[in-house]
Amino acid sequence: MSSDTRNHGADHVGLGADTATYAITTVVAAADVAAAVVPSPARADGVSEAWVRVVDAQADLLASLERRCRAGVPFGALAADAAKLLSLVQAMDAVAVPDAEAAALYARERLHRYWLQCPYVARAFAKPLGYAGDYLLMDWMYDADCRADTRLGELLCKVYLSFPVVQAGVSRIDWLQRRIAQVVDGIPGVPRIASLACGPAAEVAGVLATCDRPIEVVLLDQDRDALAHCGARFAHQAAQGGMHPQSSVSLCNVAVRQILKDTDAVLGSVGSFDLLWAVGLFDYLPAPVATSLVERLRRFLKPGGRLIVGNFAPHDCMAIMDTVADWRLQYRTPEQLAALGPADARVAAEPVGLMWFLEVGG
Numbered sequence: 591m592s593s594d595t596r597n598h599g600a601d602h603v604g605l606g607a608d609t610a611t612y613a614i615t616t617v618v619a620a621a622d623v624a625a626a627v628v629p630s631p632a633r634a635d636g637v638s639e640a641w642v643r644v645v646d647a648q649a650d651l652l653a654s655l656e657r658r659c660r661a662g663v664p665f666g667a668l669a670a671d672a673a674k675l676l677s678l679v680q681a682m683d684a685v686a687v688p689d690a691e692a693a694a695l696y697a698r699e700r701l702h703r704y705w706l707q708c709p710y711v712a713r714a715f716a717k718p719l720g721y722a723g724d725y726l727l728m729d730w731m732y733d734a735d736c737r738a739d740t741r742l743g744e745l746l747c748k749v750y751l752s753f754p755v756v757q758a759g760v761s762r763i764d765w766l767q768r769r770i771a772q773v774v775d776g777i778p779g780v781p782r783i784a785s786l787a788c789g790p791a792a793e794v795a796g797v798l799a800t801c802d803r804p805i806e807v808v809l810l811d812q813d814r815d816a817l818a819h820c821g822a823r824f825a826h827q828a829a830q831g832g833m834h835p836q837s838s839v840s841l842c843n844v845a846v847r848q849i850l851k852d853t854d855a856v857l858g859s860v861g862s863f864d865l866l867w868a869v870g871l872f873d874y875l876p877a878p879v880a881t882s883l884v885e886r887l888r889r890f891l892k893p894g895g896r897l898i899v900g901n902f903a904p905h906d907c908m909a910i911m912d913t914v915a916d917w918r919l920q921y922r923t924p925e926q927l928a929a930l931g932p933a934d935a936r937v938a939a940e941p942v943g944l945m946w947f948l949e950v951g952g
């Protein structure tokens with residue numbers, strides 16, 4: 591996969607509205623993928639026999655898939671084993687892991703040489719922007735991009751995209767787009783709507799394309815690269831006539847830390863909204879911070895405005911995400927998500943049922 595869609599260097603890009611720019615949160619290039627694949631002594635200490643069995647069975651299957659991929663066996667002939675691989679990934683979740691770090695080390699030692707050929711897992715593990723799940727990875731996912739340097743990597747992309755949690759991550763975009771369109775429909779005048787932690791803002795593209803009256807969209811993210819990517823995307827969409835000519839998209843470089851520290855200053859700068867949503871953000875926040883953020887974000891709502899917060903539920907591919915991809919999230923049941931909001935908050939799920947949305951206000 592290439593990263594040639596990136597647009598580096600732009601501080602902010604505005605399309606027809608004021609743009610507030612904050613100091614960027616430091617993002618540090620983190621893990622070195624190569625280091626992860628350097629063989630190290632077997633570290634089965636502290637790991638249960640059941641964990642060794644389930645990981646070794648997966649490693650054996652991956653080795654066999656790699657041989658057949660190298661031999662040019664067509665993917666169709668590997669479909670049954672690709673499905674078996676998914677079951678073995680899910681089997682990891684059924685094993686109790688008393689020592690999470692030892693289990694992660696063992697899984698990486700046995701599985702990284704295969705799974706790091708999958709650009710999704712490699713990027714999540716390497717965290718080139720300082721965290722797993724950056725805008726580029728999300729865009730690959732929404733595009734179902736399976737390009738990789740090896741045939742095994744390509745096959746593993748297909749398996750990765752078949753994880754139920756990944757399918758929920760993709761299906762949330764359609765769900766969100768429909769919900770945003772419904773809410774926007776009921777707002778008089780020019781609706782002012784915003785995505786916090788917008789990433790590639792995939793849902794916004796659809797909303798802008800289908801809304802037949804002007805809307806004002808504000809995209810907020812801590813990552814300047816993500817904002818520059820959105821700037822280029824929506825400038826292109828506007829130039830192609832893919833949105834109402836009076837709609838606007840503004841980009842704001844803002845981090846949660848700033849909202850929590852000085853809510854009024856950020857509010858003064860970005861203004862208030864008829865609809866504000868945050869998806870792919872609360873999964874990274876512990877409960878006290880998440881509760882406090884919901885409280886602060888409610889202050890960004892106009893009278894009658896709504897806040898929508900998405901969060902993944904616990905699922906059956908958590909173990910591989912935690913250990914091999916090192917993409918650790920705060921999974922929440924609908925009850926735990928509801929507990930972050932006021933008593934009258936509602937929760938709803940996207941169609942796969944692994945991503946829940948908390949809705950406040952309205």
Ligand SMILES: C[S@@+](CC[C@H](N)C(=O)[O-])C[C@H]1O[C@@H](n2cnc3c(N)ncnc32)[C@H](O)[C@@H]1O
Binds near residue numbers: 724
């Ligand atoms: C998993 S992506 C989700 C993007 C998008 N909402 C989606 O659902 O496709 C996470 C995004 O949250 C942003 N983000 C993470 N932590 C943040 C923070 N503390 N403040 C603001 N944005 C943050 C990242 O820069 C990234 O673009």
